[in-house]
Amino acid sequence: MKLSADLRALQDRLGYEFKNPEYLLRALTHASISSGTRPSNERLEFVGDRVLGLTIAEALFRADRTAAEGQLAPRFNALVRKETCADVARATGVGEALKLGRSEMMSGGRRKEALLGDAMEAVIAAIYLDAGFEVARDTILRLWGDRIALAATHARDAKTALQEWAQARGQQPPRYTELDRSGPDHEPVFIVEAHLDTGETERASARTKRAAEQAAAKALLARMEK
Numbered sequence: 001m002k003l004s005a006d007l008r009a010l011q012d013r014l015g016y017e018f019k020n021p022e023y024l025l026r027a028l029t030h031a032s033i034s035s036g037t038r039p040s041n042e043r044l045e046f047v048g049d050r051v052l053g054l055t056i057a058e059a060l061f062r063a064d065r066t067a068a069e070g071q072l073a074p075r076f077n078a079l080v081r082k083e084t085c086a087d088v089a090r091a092t093g094v095g096e097a098l099k100l101g102r103s104e105m106m107s108g109g110r111r112k113e114a115l116l117g118d119a120m121e122a123v124i125a126a127i128y129l130d131a132g133f134e135v136a137r138d139t140i141l142r143l144w145g146d147r148i149a150l151a152a153t154h155a156r157d158a159k160t161a162l163q164e165w166a167q168a169r170g171q172q173p174p175r176y177t178e179l180d181r182s183g184p185d186h187e188p189v190f191i192v193e194a195h196l197d198t199g200e201t202e203r204a205s206a207r208t209k210r211a212a213e214q215a216a217a218k219a220l221l222a223r224m225e226k
Helices: 005-014 021-027 042-063 069-080 082-092 102-106 113-131 133-144 151-155 158-168 209-225
Strands: 175-182 189-195 201-206
Touching: 005 021, 005 082, 021 042, 021 113, 042 069, 042 113, 042 133, 069 082, 069 151, 082 113, 082 133, 113 133, 158 209, 175 209, 189 209, 201 209
Parallel strands: none
Antiparallel strands: 175 189, 189 201
16 A cells, blocks of 8 residues: 555654554544545544553653552543643644544544544554554654653643642632633634632633633642742
């Protein structure tokens, strides 16, 4: 099978050349364009999620030999969640190579967080099936890079940190209010405000409500800690 230019470019960015390119093509085929003869990447996503999970769990276990399970678990969750997979997909240009149906393409599918995250997991599975676990593991470790080393820093998300700050001072947990949602359905922008019992607030905007809440919490915590 001869690969198109976009798939060859993706191979270069992944740092892996497929022996059986059909695996890569399937990993990039979304359900919106799949058919009986061209299956989607959903089954590969299932496998890739497990390969990623084992790789990250082992990497964290080896990176910090004194960390307790309660410390390792949030680091693991931060590294395997859809948002992180989507970030890696964006960094490697997976979105540009996705095979989408017309409706999904028109609604901005190449930029959707969940779709990119699923595709990245499917690509991991494709490498695993094509070359085995060791090659897939090495690829994950290279693509995730400094994210693994910095996992302890990023695992404690801003909303959790702000809640702990408030409770340590006898306050109720912070509240979050969605102030506005604008833009088209496929690319919305949310504005969210974080509130403390004592009246302090900060607001932030982001592409998802969750990200906007995190950004608002981070801004409010930074102001209160000063």
